[in-house]
Amino acid sequence: MKKFMDEDFLLQNDTAKRLYHQAAETMPILDYHNHLEPQVIYEDRCYPDIAEVWLGRDHYKWRAMRADGIGEDKITGKASGREKFDAWCAVMPDLIGNPLYHWTHLELKRYFGMDTIICPENADQIWEQTNAMLNTPEYSVRNLLRKMKVKTLCTTDDPLDDLHWHKLLKADFEIRVLPAFRPDPVLNIEKEGYLEYLGKLAELTGEDCGSWEGLKAALKKRMDHFAEQGCKLSDHALNGDFYAPADEAQIQKLLDQKKADQSLTISQLRQYRGAVLVFLASEYVKRGWAMQLHIGALRNNNSRMFAKLGADTGYDSTDDPMIAGQLNSLLDAMEQNAGVPKLILYSLNSKDYEVLATAAGNFQDGSLPGKIQLGSAWWFCDQKRGMEKQLDTLAEVGLLSRFVGMLTDSRSFLSFPRHEYFRRILCNKLGTWVENGEAPQDWTQLEKMVRNICYDNAVRYFEF
Numbered sequence: 001m002k003k004f005m006d007e008d009f010l011l012q013n014d015t016a017k018r019l020y021h022q023a024a025e026t027m028p029i030l031d032y033h034n035h036l037e038p039q040v041i042y043e044d045r046c047y048p049d050i051a052e053v054w055l056g057r058d059h060y061k062w063r064a065m066r067a068d069g070i071g072e073d074k075i076t077g078k079a080s081g082r083e084k085f086d087a088w089c090a091v092m093p094d095l096i097g098n099p100l101y102h103w104t105h106l107e108l109k110r111y112f113g114m115d116t117i118i119c120p121e122n123a124d125q126i127w128e129q130t131n132a133m134l135n136t137p138e139y140s141v142r143n144l145l146r147k148m149k150v151k152t153l154c155t156t157d158d159p160l161d162d163l164h165w166h167k168l169l170k171a172d173f174e175i176r177v178l179p180a181f182r183p184d185p186v187l188n189i190e191k192e193g194y195l196e197y198l199g200k201l202a203e204l205t206g207e208d209c210g211s212w213e214g215l216k217a218a219l220k221k222r223m224d225h226f227a228e229q230g231c232k233l234s235d236h237a238l239n240g241d242f243y244a245p246a247d248e249a250q251i252q253k254l255l256d257q258k259k260a261d262q263s264l265t266i267s268q269l270r271q272y273r274g275a276v277l278v279f280l281a282s283e284y285v286k287r288g289w290a291m292q293l294h295i296g297a298l299r300n301n302n303s304r305m306f307a308k309l310g311a312d313t314g315y316d317s318t319d320d321p322m323i324a325g326q327l328n329s330l331l332d333a334m335e336q337n338a339g340v341p342k343l344i345l346y347s348l349n350s351k352d353y354e355v356l357a358t359a360a361g362n363f364q365d366g367s368l369p370g371k372i373q374l375g376s377a378w379w380f381c382d383q384k385r386g387m388e389k390q391l392d393t394l395a396e397v398g399l400l401s402r403f404v405g406m407l408t409d410s411r412s413f414l415s416f417p418r419h420e421y422f423r424r425i426l427c428n429k430l431g432t433w434v435e436n437g438e439a440p441q442d443w444t445q446l447e448k449m450v451r452n453i454c455y456d457n458a459v460r461y462f463e464f
């Protein structure tokens, strides 16, 4: 029987083991999508205890704790860090089969050198040993990133953001911390606060954001501001309604309708969002930016807890939208307008992987290998089976060799072993194909493919 999470964890044959240890293990990390706070990086904070760094902002863990019967007081409430940590240790034995069980043990190994099983009996030892380390300069946030060989990371930032901390970091930290342009508030015309947001955008840019031309001019100015801080990516979270054809005059009418406090129909919402996305895509083409589309999250479903805790607190679901027609029409509209930018397509529902990968294949224009990507397994799909399904679909319908690889998508500075988790799964897949005779044992080709997917493809693709 294999030892729990040993050095060959997830590597089921000799070819997989050789590929991981020879080609993947030492590769640096380019984390092109996460929700880390640039101010925390600039201030190079040390965390007071393991509870803060493990449980402070990670709603994946909050969700698991609730499911296991832990009261909110010991999750996001007023309980002490130790009480929350003890609650987490009580939950962990119940998480076998959940990726958090692997991720959390991997984090304990990689950052703290501990092979201890996380459970109530070991809580004291883990609390004392990790906190003793966390309170040393070696465990400052910047050193946590250095420890994992992170070379570049992209945060997720609102167009109104002054990027003050990114600016300071550029001159002060060897790891590149770059902003990503996330214009969701402009896309979400149906949401409360939309007009207020446009007001702030107008004030910041001096443009009349109540007009379609003014709104586009304002967004261009903010993209220029982001470009000055090295931005190379954008990101957009979309529900199931994101494209219907419309002409520019129609978009102005929709803006006027919203300003007159008249809600939009679903069809009008699709027209507005589609026009914004086609416009943004044309600007991204000019700037050479990559465009990420995160489709299919049904967010903030527990209205009582949303009112109490806000968004991204563990109350989201996978949606089941019908997106194939809209997606292909959106990409076709982009293509006819100013061309399709570098594009990474994610769905929170893995049923859509073939939809995304086949849509990608319709608009590859030969200008860049893998220009349009099936994005990595995202959020609820970000586990062993979900990652394998994404890798299989990309290989079967697209080009796995051109994949730009993993990202943490995390709010915790201890999440970077997720890249290792992905790399092990990738090497096991390739190793299995080789040992089954489904791929030649050409070490040069295989090791190059692994290094490309782990890091080199992303460096070329994003032009970092």
Ligand SMILES: O=C[C@H](O)[C@@H](O)[C@@H](O)[C@H](O)C(=O)O
Binding pocket: 035, 156, 237, 294, 312, 378, 379, 409, 410, 411
């Ligand atoms: O993975 C989960 C994420 O952190 C989730 O909370 C969202 O932030 C989502 O990724 C997004 O970028 O909109």
